[in-house]
Amino acid sequence: MISIKNLKVKYDQPVLDDLSLDLEAGCVHGLVGVNGSGKTTLLNTLFGLTKSGSGSVLFNGQPMTKESCSFLPTENFYYSYITGREYLSLFKTAHFELDKWKELFHLPLDERVETYSTGMKKKLSLLAIIGQDKEVIMLDEPYNGLDMESAQILQMILERLKKKKTVIVTSHIIQSLTRVCDWIHHLEKGRIKNSVGNDQFDELETAIAENIKSRNNDLLNELL
């Protein structure tokens, strides 16, 4: 169980506002919210990248550390001239059958990463995360840049990680979450507005779509 209590993070304005949330272990948790609602800030804070803030994050009763979790940021940094294989060697990837993963993701691991496309870079970063085999895996917008096949493979990977890992994943495409998550948590105004299990995903999807329609319909009618 990841237990988040009274998390507060402020930049110019409060971003996370006394946010509390329990995340059941062995489940895939989706995180949704409009642009700027604080999804990345929340993941950064869970991973310890946001220093200014207060509150607590426990994993199985102990403060969560980088020993137990890995984090795929929205955008990754790569050294110039490094190859995919060299990049992966920077991480502890015990028992990782690299050549089979390479085949799955069609990655030219011996070429320099700077020659990779956006999607290829994303897949390389995903391999580094999967290879680390941590108990908690946090993925910020992992579907960004992936082609249809790779996106489906990622879903198949997440399905296989269920029960073995605790996964937190953000996406702007709600369907990519409803297909694979056990829970979806809706972030709004710095707090969790609601958390729903997979038997309520249809209702959540409809409610979000209706809300977007009602907020924007009048203005769009004036414009188009």
Ligand SMILES: Nc1ncnc2c1ncn2[C@@H]1O[C@H](COP(=O)(O)OP(=O)(O)OP(=O)(O)O)[C@@H](O)[C@H]1O
């Ligand atoms: N380093 C920073 N300095 C100042 N403000 C920041 C910083 N990082 C984020 N913010 C602000 O915090 C708020 C939440 O940003 P965050 O990136 O967490 O949102 P998000 O939900 O991940 O958005 P998106 O869906 O666009 O990725 C935004 O108002 C953003 O402008």
